[in-house]
Amino acid sequence: MRYISTRGQAPALSFEDTLLDGLARDGGLYVPDAWPRFTADDFRALRGKPYAEVAFHVMRPFVGGDLTDDELGRVICDAYAAFDHQQVAPLVQLSSNHFVMELFHGPTLAFKDVAMQVLGRLYDHVLAKRDRRITIVGATSGDTGSAAIEAVRGRQRAEIFIMHPHGRTSEVQRRQMTTVDAPNVHNIAIEGTFDDCQNLLKAMFNDQAFRDEIALSGVNSINWARVMPQAVYYVTAALTLGGPDRPVSFAVPTGNFGDIFAGYVAMQMGLPIDRLVIATNINDILTRVMDSGDHTLGRVEPTMSPSMDIQVSSNFERLLFDLHDRDPAKVRGLMDQLKQAGGFRLEGAALDRARETFAAQRVDESQTLDTIRRVHHECGGYLVDPHTAVGVEAARREADPAVPMITLATAHPAKFPDAVEQAAGVRPPLPERMADLYDRPERCEVLPNDFDAVTAHIRSRRTG
Numbered sequence: 001m002r003y004i005s006t007r008g009q010a011p012a013l014s015f016e017d018t019l020l021d022g023l024a025r026d027g028g029l030y031v032p033d034a035w036p037r038f039t040a041d042d043f044r045a046l047r048g049k050p051y052a053e054v055a056f057h058v059m060r061p062f063v064g065g066d067l068t069d070d071e072l073g074r075v076i077c078d079a080y081a082a083f084d085h086q087q088v089a090p091l092v093q094l095s096s097n098h099f100v101m102e103l104f105h106g107p108t109l110a111f112k113d114v115a116m117q118v119l120g121r122l123y124d125h126v127l128a129k130r131d132r133r134i135t136i137v138g139a140t141s142g143d144t145g146s147a148a149i150e151a152v153r154g155r156q157r158a159e160i161f162i163m164h165p166h167g168r169t170s171e172v173q174r175r176q177m178t179t180v181d182a183p184n185v186h187n188i189a190i191e192g193t194f195d196d197c198q199n200l201l202k203a204m205f206n207d208q209a210f211r212d213e214i215a216l217s218g219v220n221s222i223n224w225a226r227v228m229p230q231a232v233y234y235v236t237a238a239l240t241l242g243g244p245d246r247p248v249s250f251a252v253p254t255g256n257f258g259d260i261f262a263g264y265v266a267m268q269m270g271l272p273i274d275r276l277v278i279a280t281n282i283n284d285i286l287t288r289v290m291d292s293g294d295h296t297l298g299r300v301e302p303t304m305s306p307s308m309d310i311q312v313s314s315n316f317e318r319l320l321f322d323l324h325d326r327d328p329a330k331v332r333g334l335m336d337q338l339k340q341a342g343g344f345r346l347e348g349a350a351l352d353r354a355r356e357t358f359a360a361q362r363v364d365e366s367q368t369l370d371t372i373r374r375v376h377h378e379c380g381g382y383l384v385d386p387h388t389a390v391g392v393e394a395a396r397r398e399a400d401p402a403v404p405m406i407t408l409a410t411a412h413p414a415k416f417p418d419a420v421e422q423a424a425g426v427r428p429p430l431p432e433r434m435a436d437l438y439d440r441p442e443r444c445e446v447l448p449n450d451f452d453a454v455t456a457h458i459r460s461r462r463t464g
């Protein structure tokens, strides 16, 4: 399997090189040069198998011989051993035809663990093979940072520095990062906003000398290896509810479009999916583009589902590539317009094609609270977090009595206790294994929003 850039002006790479490079050098995103196909019998053979085994079969064609079967199998088994539910992504029934898939049973209580736990181990493997070390630097408003830290903690060949805006993350989110006790984990609280953190990160990537000096690497969601492991749970959920012999639909709380794109990947592999419902909060650029073709940037509005507060959904470029018959010149044209004019229009056959598979719904803040309250009331006290609630409401609007609907529960309700308590009047407790989160000592350096100060700190703390 080779990987090609959506913009067509970067070299094709192997799986391992894509893993280390992340973003293509022409600014594009790497995608497989062709989608691997499974037959209905291939899918049927996976029914009832443990999650790790399904994961192995689904990921194997994408890895394309870069890892042996033994190596891939070990990465996957290790990655999911730490989850606190044997099924990894269990289904819970909300009503006769509506299910929730709980993706928050990993170490940091959000779905990002499902891919990040694989990514950390893939890094380890490839770096050992090449006898290299890297320094991962990331900026986070919450969930990505803790998932990345958990994935990399204690690993030999990677050191990780995560910047978060000082005093602006939730306490659970901060403690999940700062209480990790491992010598290769470093937290930096920047005296500024999330945007300041992101700008510092961009400046580091643009400083070629610094970049080479520390062997800088990133962990943001455009890395193909973060999308790939997410295709697996679309397969396990469909198989549980009768696939591939009947289609199912999914509603996905969406920010950067990585998670829902993984559903599209499963579909390209041959899994019968009726609809993929893009669920957005009031930051609704994706709902607008599906409704009218208008993909114009707006301003980011803060909401109670902060992991979906985005302006540009980076992974949408991967879909645009397919919608335009994989013509990189078309993608370059749209991306140029986005950069220069702040938007583009999706039109004609491309928009029609998108609508064959995707639906989109915008769910505002009061509808989100109502949904948390309603689910708690109607489903035996079941609690959903605000991101999941956006998905549940979008699913309700798109319901089709003939097709099972599965909403992806992307975070544990205890990760966003204030919104849940406000809506349902109940404060969700942390799972047992994290009950001492508030007692663990924190390790974190507070630094000014200053490039020289932050890079000097990273240089002085690196051990490699």
Ligand SMILES: *Cc1c(COP(=O)(O)O)cnc(C)c1O
Binding pocket: 110, 111, 112, 143, 144, 221, 253, 254, 255, 256, 257, 258, 259, 260, 307, 308, 387, 410, 411
């Ligand atoms: C990251 C995140 C999302 C958005 O996922 P994308 O892949 O960026 O679309 C939704 N919910 C939660 C809880 C998240 O952490």
